[in-house]
Amino acid sequence: MKCIAFIQTKGGQATKAGLEAAGFAAAIGETVAIVSGELNGDGGLGAVGVGRVLQGPADLDDGQLGRLVAAAADQEGAQAVVCAQDHLGKAVAGRVAVRLNAGLIAGVTAAPNGDSYTRNVFSGKATAQVKGATDRLVITTTPNAIGMPEATGGTAAVEAFNADLGDRKVQVLEAAAPSTGGRAPLPEAELVVSAGRGLKGPENWGIIEDLADAVGATTACSRPVSDIGWRPHHEHVGQTGIAIRPNLYIAIGISGAIQHLAGVNGSKVIVVINKDPEAPFFKAADYGIVGDAFEVVPKLTEAFKAL
Ligand SMILES: Cc1cc2nc3c(=O)[nH]c(=O)nc-3n(C[C@H](O)[C@H](O)[C@H](O)COP(=O)(O)OP(=O)(O)OC[C@H]3O[C@@H](n4cnc5c(N)ncnc54)[C@H](O)[C@@H]3O)c2cc1C
Known part of the structure; x- marks a missing residue:
């Protein structure tokens, strides 16, 4: 063919x-x-x-x-x-x-x-x-x-190569790529660190950024987090956001609603950090840590840095 x-x-x-x-x-x-x-x-x-x-x-x-x-x-x-x-x-x-x-x-x-x-x-x-x-x-x-x-x-x-392409019907005035802080764009990222409402507020994203930097990952978030403006919309993954398939997806303080999973369940390895052992995300996880994100994530970052 x-x-x-x-x-x-x-x-x-x-x-x-x-x-x-x-x-x-x-x-x-x-x-x-x-x-x-x-x-x-x-x-x-x-x-x-x-x-x-x-x-x-x-x-x-x-x-x-x-x-x-x-x-x-x-x-x-x-x-x-x-x-x-x-x-x-x-x-x-x-x-x-x-x-x-x-x-x-x-x-x-x-x-x-x-x-x-x-x-x-x-x-x-x-x-x-x-x-x-x-x-x-x-x-x-x-x-x-x-x-x-x-x-x-x-x-x-x-x-x-050229062909009869007709007239342009749309004019792009300006194209500005969202800043990813030097990280890989989300659809292409092989490593993703993602967080949800469990982080309590945008002021707490430093621990997520630190972990992402330690492993060379791109950051993502659940939909409510971008809806309430804690994180930019281009980080929203799921059914109504970007669908991704990284090699590693670390989900922190995210419940694992079906609409979130729809965009991430093709990830090769999923690690879930959640303080609720009954959080649905653990069913989709390859590895899970039951614990408070504010205690677990800084320790994980230090462990990655030590590696
Ligand atoms: C039509 C439709 C489309 C949707 N599309 C999407 C979509 O594309 N993407 C998406 O994400 N959602 C989507 N949603 C929303 C989805 O249903 C969930 O409401 C949303 O994913 C929940 O976000 P969350 O897990 O961040 O928050 P929550 O449901 O509030 O969960 C927070 C989690 O954090 C945990 N937690 C709390 N504190 C801590 C702590 N200190 N340490 C560790 N864990 C903690 C809690 O145990 C809980 O599991 C959609 C909904 C609808 C109806």
Whole structure:
């Protein structure tokens, strides 16, 4: 099967989620990547199995990107279009599926298994095997779920690409990334330290920041914490926030409501710190510490620093 992988770049390099998507596509078949704008060399795509990279124009809106990717799929005769299930991938995948009259399988969480694909359903409480019923398919891959492909050491040839993209319908006036204090952005973070209402107030987040710094983690929070303004909204994880799948998720003073779990239960290892032994989060935990966060967390931080 021939694939087009739509890849988001930052500073000319494919993002981590983009490399995962490209590796996934290369596992399905011969893959050509399409990017919009700046690219350093091949953006790291040849090393994960991409044969060629088509470089489209920069500064396109979501509609124009959809046209660009669909045109690339037509030119290459691709049966599958793959992209990461990130902000841009979500905006583009549906548009491409409509243009190509293709089935859309969103949020795949495992390497391809023949012609069937694994995705989460019921807010992550179950998985489903899904198969395309159309000649062409659009597939999005959940960041951090499939893992980084093994580097092949290859390089990809880069070619300029353009198509009839129509007029831009939306103008971005300014894009400002939320400050993560030098930490990895939450959707890409492999280590996450998260806290909830058990922390009592925003003035107590110092112990969470200290633990995150000690392990090199990104900070997150439960929804009420961001709703009441203790933490910024971009840290809110769960059903109505960001869904993440880090290697390690440390949940402190969070009860473990189903809506919270929906966004974090794909984490590879979950550690729960809660003073209530009956807190529902312990059922989803790999490791649990029953105790007062204000006593446990500083000790844990010291232990990590000592390591
Ligand atoms: C439609 C809908 C969507 C929602 N989406 C989301 C979502 O995306 N994400 C989300 O998080 N929530 C979401 N919620 C809210 C969710 O139902 C819970 O209300 C919320 O997750 C609870 O947040 P919490 O665990 O921080 O607070 P609480 O439920 O108040 O729990 C605080 C926990 O801290 C513990 N604790 C207290 N003091 C200490 C201490 N000193 N040391 C250690 N532990 C302590 C308590 O034992 C308790 O378990 C949603 C709700 C609805 C209805």
